[in-house]
Amino acid sequence: MTTIAGQTSIENRLSQSEKRKIIFIMCTVLLFSVMNGTMFMIAVPDIAYSFSLVPSQVSWVVTSYIVVYAIGALMYGKLADIYPLKTLLTIGLSLFGVGSILGFFSPSFLMVIVARIVQAAGASSILALVFIVPSRYFPQERGKVLGIISSTMAFASGIGPVIGGFVAGILHWNFLFLISACVLLSIPFFWMWIPKEEKKAGKVDLLGAFLVAIAVASIILFITLLVWWYLIISIGFFVLFVLRIFKYDNPFIRPDLFRSVSYRTTIITSFFAMMTMMGNMFLLPLMLSDVNGLNTLAIGLTIFPAAMAAALTGKWAGVLTEKWGGKQVVYLAFAFMISGFGLLSTLVGQNTWVIALVTLLVFIAFPFIQTSTANLLSEALPKSEIGVGMGIYNLFNFMAGALGGALIGKALDYKTDFLINPFSIAEGNETMYSNVFISLAILTIANCLFFRLVMKK
Missing domain, CATH: 1.20.5 (Single alpha-helices involved in coiled-coils or other helix-helix interfaces)
Structure with a gap:
């Protein structure tokens, strides 16, 4: 284990073996953290059946987790500017594991909600701190490491529904809690591999x-x-x-943090990009079920190749960010998103394998947009405010995801025969899906123009 006093030359004090261990353990727990959210989305109907709940009641399984997770991402980010990462991660992982064990043995729906809240209070530490690690331990390889992190998140988002559907279908939904409890096994490795740091001056x-x-x-x-x-x-x-x-x-947050034009612009750009990306992840399963007639497991398997593609290309997102700079990679991500949304709008109703191929473009954009925007933010932030600055970034991304799902859910309530996309051949209930996808493409174009105009100045 490496002991570090202060934050100077941290990267030079770590061997390549130590760096690989840090990346491995951080990505491992990040995988469980992200999967924990997507797995339970699949299991919501089973939980409702177990406790005889109506949709408005069972929705709190997801809502309570999102609320606490978003707040926790901001809080841990601020705390990371003062306290050692090892200490915060130990607390977070312990809460995550305890919540998971509590959920596995929950005898009532109320205890399930309590377990989800405790889980979120711990799991949010992983999301908050994993984006700080590249700037603190890998400043010369920041883009590359951020690419690995982003690809892990994309892979976890795709594999979560597959694992959730399989485990809930074969065993029982409460075994999903048991999977998440495995993070407790990682705590000793954090104490061995994460560098020791001193508490910095400051208070919350x-x-x-x-x-x-x-x-x-x-x-x-x-x-x-x-x-x-x-x-x-x-x-x-x-x-x-x-x-x-x-x-x-x-x-808690210094007002001068937002005086940086680059920081403000990147936060706004990332917000709308994540709103469209997460909205797409909400929209795709609905379309595959409603239009293509797929069951839960088939939907997961259809999306899985795209998640794998995102995981495999995440490394290149980091390499290109280091080589070209964050701005150019943002434009590349927008190109993937616009192409993917446009094709999905045009091809609604086609064979499942066609939709699976087009979905690759949108999922590949995920690590590119996340790596590039996170890199731009870390460059714009002073070292003393990296934690809270990245915490705000994670908070806005979470809010964007929630807003994207809510807006799309409302949009699908309205039925129309009018097609916005002149190239689409959608009919009947396919029309609204086509219109929503093309709207995502139009919003992405507007977001790209905003980013270019402000950054050019």
């Missing part, structure tokens, strides 16, 4: 953290449940938070 603004946590929780609840008083609560607490950061000497 607890009141500011409370205000932003309530504001974030309320806005996500509004997005997912569309209850208007959640929006009013969010606005109120956000105003109080803004007043706090301008008056307090050491606020």
